[in-house]
Amino acid sequence: MKKPTDNIRVIDTLADYARLCGHPAPAHPLVTLLDLKKTRERMAGEPPRPFEPIVQNLYSIAVKRGLKGTIYYGRRTHDFSSGVLTFMAPGQMFSVDKNLDISEMAGWSLLFHPDLLYSYPLGRKIAEYGFFHYDTTEALHLSAEEEAILDDVLRGIEREYLRPIDSFSQDVIVSQLEVLLTYADRFYHRQFVTRAKVPHDLLSRFESQLRAHMxxxxxxxxxxxxxxxxxxxxxxxxxxDMLRSLTGLTTQQHIHQAVIEKAKGMLLSSSRTVAETAYALGFEYPQYFSRLFRQKTGISPTEFRRQSN
Structure with a gap:
């Protein structure tokens, strides 16, 4: 199967995206909710469109179902035959194979421009939602109840942006969007628990890989x-996010923990200087090793060696 070419199309506005998908101009310049069944109906009977890779400088939250064929996110392919909730941040790339079958496509896609959040705390906080940077193979599988909850919030956003714009419109839309993201965060953490086999297998593999490096x-x-x-x-x-959910520690914290434990053993079992220990651990600068050691243990490597002996 031929992969996408390197000719990349950049989508900067909701109007550009609407034209690409055959929708009318959006009612609001910064946010829109697309019904993918209507997208399918509008495109029915049209000849297949040659889609070059697309970089959209927009946020996207979507549930896509019933697609048959290949969708590329970056350079990887994904299956959307069943519904999953996916997230894309500005600057991410996607493309579709020319033989993609949308005859049974359904779902929805909420798109919003970064400018919507420009003067709001959410504009800074949104970077903390890691799921905007997950691969689609790590997408959120919703229960019927969860999907109904999100649908209620989405309809509230849609009702607000279809109203005549006033001085409260953007405040209301952004607050509802934050509710939507908070629910998504809750549901992802639920998934780490209820779909426990995959995360726990991943945790075991992570621990094995980290030990191998150490x-x-x-x-x-x-x-x-x-x-x-x-x-x-x-x-x-x-x-x-998976590690934080299962262990309370991020990946970086696990790495630091493993490094400090190895460092303790080296400090007690050899006559290496602190600098030599740092270099042996792979640190380019011994000062960084000493600073990390003090952060994690409360004492310097030299003090640790002296107290232990």
């Missing part, structure tokens, strides 16, 4: 969050 040769770099996530086949954001 018993590596002297001077081997401390693994980064990105390296471990790549080895496990998940995104860094998903890995950290």
């Amino acid at each position: 018993v590596g040769e002297d001077g081997h770099p401390v693994p980064t969050v990105g390296v471990l996530a790549g080895e496990l086949g998940v995104t860094p954001a998903y890995l950290s």
Whole structure:
């Protein structure tokens, strides 16, 4: 199967996106809710469109169902035959195969421009929602009750932006959007528990990978969050959220914990200086190692060695 070309189309506005999908111009310049069944009906009978890769400088929250064929997010392919809730942040890329069958497509897509949040605390807080950076294979599987809850919030957003705009309109829309994101955060944490086998298997694999890095040769770099996530086949954001949900610690905190435990053993079992220990652990700068050690233990490596002996 041929992958998307490198000719990338950039979507900057909701109006651009609406034209791409065959919808009329949005009623509000910064937020719109698309019914994907209506998208399917509007595109019925049209010849297949050649879709180049698209980078949308918009936020997107969507449930897509009934798609048959290939959708690329980045360079990976995904299955949307069943409904899952997905999130995209501005600057992410997607594309579709020319043979994508939308004859049974349904669901919805809420899109909003970053400018909607410009003067609100949510504009800063939204970066904390890791699920905007998950892969679609890590998407949220909703129960019927959860989907109904989100649908109520979505309809509230739609009703508000279809009203004549006044000085309260944007405040109401942004507050409802924050409620939607809070529910999504709750439902993701529920999924880490109720779909426990996959997260717990991932936790076991993570612990094994981290141990393998920690018993590596002297001077081997401390693994980064990105390296471990790549080895496990998940995104860094998903890995950290999963670990925080199951253990209370992020990926970085697990790495630091493992590094400090290895450092303690090295400080007590060898005559290396603190600097030599830092280099053996893969630190480029011994000062960074000493600072991290003090942060995690409350004392310096030298004090730890002296007290332990």
